[in-house]
Amino acid sequence: MSESVEETAEALRKAFDTMIDRLKEARDAIDTPELYPAPQTERNLAEGYRYVLGFLLGSIERSLADPLYPRFRRAIQPMNRSTIDNSDAVYLAAEIDGNHSYRIRGRALDSRHWRGENPVTSKRAPQYVIFELSSGHAGDSGSLAEMRPGNRINTSTLDCHSLQVDSDGHFEILIAPQRPENYDGNFMLSCRHSHGSDYVGRFLTCRELFHDWSNEDLLDLEILRLGAESDPRSPLNPAGAIALMDRIGELTRNQVHFWNAFNTVTLETYGKVPGMPSIGDDDKPFMPTNDMNAPNALGLATGGGQSTNIYAGGVFMLGDEEALLIESTVPVPPSFMGFHLANLWGESLDFESYQSNLNGHMLEQDADGAYRWVVSHRDPGIANWVDTTGLPHGYLTIRWTYPEPPVREQWPSLKVKQVAFEDIQQSLPATTKKVLAEQRQEQALMRMRHVQRRYRQY
Structure with missing residues (x-):
């Protein structure tokens, strides 16, 4: 040599x-x-x-x-x-x-x-x-x-x-x-x-x-x-x-360090960070726990994100016998609507094996015109259940896509309520759609087939 x-x-x-x-x-x-x-x-x-x-x-x-x-x-x-x-x-x-x-x-x-x-x-x-x-x-x-x-x-x-x-x-x-x-x-x-x-x-x-x-x-x-x-x-x-x-x-090191800081400091996932500037309210973290922030238009200045989206986000922290009920009214139909869960690293939860997300097509709209999701660790028998996959602490996110956003007064609205698991049924409208175990299995098979198609390597 x-x-x-x-x-x-x-x-x-x-x-x-x-x-x-x-x-x-x-x-x-x-x-x-x-x-x-x-x-x-x-x-x-x-x-x-x-x-x-x-x-x-x-x-x-x-x-x-x-x-x-x-x-x-x-x-x-x-x-x-x-x-x-x-x-x-x-x-x-x-x-x-x-x-x-x-x-x-x-x-x-x-x-x-x-x-x-x-x-x-x-x-x-x-x-x-x-x-x-x-x-x-x-x-x-x-x-x-x-x-x-x-x-x-x-x-x-x-x-x-x-x-x-x-x-x-x-x-x-x-x-x-x-x-x-x-x-x-x-x-x-x-x-x-x-x-x-x-x-x-x-x-x-x-x-x-x-x-x-x-x-x-x-x-x-x-x-x-x-x-x-x-x-x-x-x-x-x-x-x-x-x-x-x-x-x-360099990219691996910098990306991990940036997103850790973004989640903790910018999103205030675990509360206000002393000495750091805040994009949330004076007394409320930007990503509140067991609640969601008001719909907002984020962009490159807040870590990126799709330019045509209106976002809302928060953090869930649920015990075994607790659930969140999330209700949204949407005056102007969006091009896309999706609700998603993620872990505290910002990874979306496994949406192939679990119903950890529900979009506007999958979602059953209630008779009063509102959309409602139920977030819990086990299946309450409600069609609009979103599965935490057993994770007690993670992110909640909704995206509404509007290429031409409506006037602010007609943006979607949100309500979040924490309830006991045993009170889920009585906290929802009487007309709320229920599902059987066989229907869940059909939905699970659909997810597996779609994810294989979506991420095919050939």
């Missing part, structure tokens, strides 16, 4: 060791009090290690990505759920360089519902789809300071209600620093001047939100940089491998 090869081997080994050190720093966030971990219980500790490994998985995939040769990948999936994710969503992502131009080609199944029409086939496109191009990725710095206004923006968004789709379900989207003259097709701007600064789109996401899990299916998507076919990618060299390992370690 030549001297130069020996030096390369040593540099690569050193980079690998540095990566492992950063991964250990990520692991420390599971149980180091100064790093804002979830309370130490056997389940929280076990899930904390999965949480860190999930960020490692995501960091590997992100670090291997090439903005000049992008492809859509699953940013969140059952192996790396995080950030209080939407149980009804597929999160796709592609790293790009907004100084260049790209073309997305796609195909959707029956998408008439995107245009306010009735579908004519049973198999159809997701309930709602949105593409968003951001100048940065939440959590990459590892510091809550990145949430200051103007640190990152969406340079462009495009949702299914505005997407031009042909009669066969095909569509194209051009992404470019400026719209070509006389171009009237689907377009996303990749460079924008805002807040006195110039921003370049770097992180493209596509959220596909599902209502009817039995009949809605994924989009077919591809993305190519214009000119990539005549400009082949260079093979990996030692400098590239070192940069790859550096980025994997």
Whole structure:
């Protein structure tokens, strides 16, 4: 082995060791009090290690990505759920360089519902789809300071209600620093001047939100940089491998540290944090316990989130014989509505094996027009039961999607009530729908089949 090869081997080994050190720093966030971990219980500790490994998985995939040769990948999936994710969503992502131009080609199944029409086939496109191009990725710095206004923006968004789709379900989207003259097709701007600064789109996401899990299916998507076919990618060299390992370690460590701090400090999951600024009321945490905050429109400045969503959130803390009743009136029907539970690491609860979420299609609306969910550890025989999977302490979240939000006076409203498990039936309207054990089994089979389709790898 030549001297130069020996030096390369040593540099690569050193980079690998540095990566492992950063991964250990990520692991420390599971149980180091100064790093804002979830309370130490056997389940929280076990899930904390999965949480860190999930960020490692995501960091590997992100670090291997090439903005000049992008492809859509699953940013969140059952192996790396995080950030209080939407149980009804597929999160796709592609790293790009907004100084260049790209073309997305796609195909959707029956998408008439995107245009306010009735579908004519049973198999159809997701309930709602949105593409968003951001100048940065939440959590990459590892510091809550990145949430200051103007640190990152969406340079462009495009949702299914505005997407031009042909009669066969095909569509194209051009992404470019400026719209070509006389171009009237689907377009996303990749460079924008805002807040006195110039921003370049770097992180493209596509959220596909599902209502009817039995009949809605994924989009077919591809993305190519214009000119990539005549400009082949260079093979990996030692400098590239070192940069790859550096980025994997840095992203994993920073993401875990950021979201721990976000959950504890920003969301005030465990109460007010002395000496820290608050986005909640003076006397009430932003995420109250056994209650939910008022519906609000979050954005990139509060850790990200879908730009067309109105959110409400809180924390449940329930004993074996306790339950929460959550009631919502929705004056203006949204494009999507979903209620979800998550653990204190921000991982959505297992929605394949448990009914840990209920969306607007699954939900039984009561005769008075209100929507009601029952959150408890065991089945009360109510159709709208949401299963905690035995977790005593976790997150509650509702999302309503409005591409054009209604006036504030017509936003959804919420009421949350804690009751004894034995009082659930009498606390609900007499017309509340009940279900039998066989129906629960049918619902469980539907969930398993849908989740396999949603996250298929072929």
